[in-house]
Amino acid sequence: MRDPYAILGVRRNAGQDEIKAAWRSVAKAVHPDHNQDDPLATQRFAEAGKAYELLRDPVLRSRYDRVRREAELRRMEAMKQKMRGPEPAEEPIDAETAEEAISRIFGVEPQAASTSSKPNPASARAADKGDPPADMRPEAAAEPKREESSRFDPLVVRRSAAPAADLVAAIVRRIRDRVAKTAEKVPDLAVDVNVSIEQIINRARVSVELPDGETAKLSIPSGAIDGQSIRLKEQGYRVTGMARGDVVATLRVNQEGAFRTQGINLVTSLPLDLQDAVLGCEIVIETPNGPVAVTVPAWSGSDKLIRIAGAGLRGADGEAGDLLVELRLMLREKPDDKITDLMRSLRHGLYL
CATH class of the missing domain: 2.60.260.20 (Urease metallochaperone UreE, N-terminal domain)
Known part of the structure; x- marks a missing residue:
């Protein structure tokens, strides 16, 4: 079955009176007796009847709305999965990548090459004289090497920076995940x-x-x-x-009360009897902004529109709209013999 709200042409928050009125209108329009040339008229009429039976029952309507919401959420979840595609496998950050990240952030140079690859000036001078290098001499083997505390050892810096590198790598992963989550947004x-x-x-x-x-x-x-x-x-x-x-x-x-809106203007109807329409009058009417005096000129018909400036709604710039009064010529509830005789004399050219 199609959406019952769409079948009857009502909003999802429509009241029972609105749904009933919509059903009567749709039923009259699609009734088979009025559409004998349409082979699908009976089907459409039955569909409208089922839609009305569902929406008129609060329990069935609530159940339908709940199922529809769940289906819409599932559709949104499927759409999200389609938009995101397959989840890429997260690449582990090894020690080298962490060191590169900490180097870029804190300005620490990458680990230098091994010191064994650098030539020793003393050994070079010894080689020029034909003597063996100092580290190859016999006494050098017996003498233990002393650490020079006054010199900068890059390996010490690397060992102390390793925990910070792991921390930075975790921060980078967190930021990357957050950016990936906020990159896509559910439709409005x-x-x-x-x-x-x-x-x-x-x-x-x-x-x-x-x-x-x-x-x-x-x-x-x-x-x-x-x-x-x-x-x-x-x-x-x-x-x-x-x-x-x-x-x-x-x-x-809501436009169903005594006043309706046209932008920031208010529109209302003012009923007049024949005497006030011919002779003119002044009437005070109540508006949402308070009482307003309306002056009706003499000889005013139903096509007359009276505009009262500044008596409408207030706009975003602070300026107020107008009140538009539409005159409606009305007869008295009971016939008036004098008015009847007057109209008869005007029609037939008689003078009393």
């Missing part, structure tokens, strides 16, 4: 966040329910508008071996 998670106009005005801090069951906090920024995206760093999916992804939250401002 996109979610919709439903907010009210009051929350936009008060810059409220709202909760964002994530598909994996966690909850993140989102602070509405100044000048936020419907459809604006806000990025929450490192609060998305977790996948082993990859940097945690971000959450990209899109604000969806």
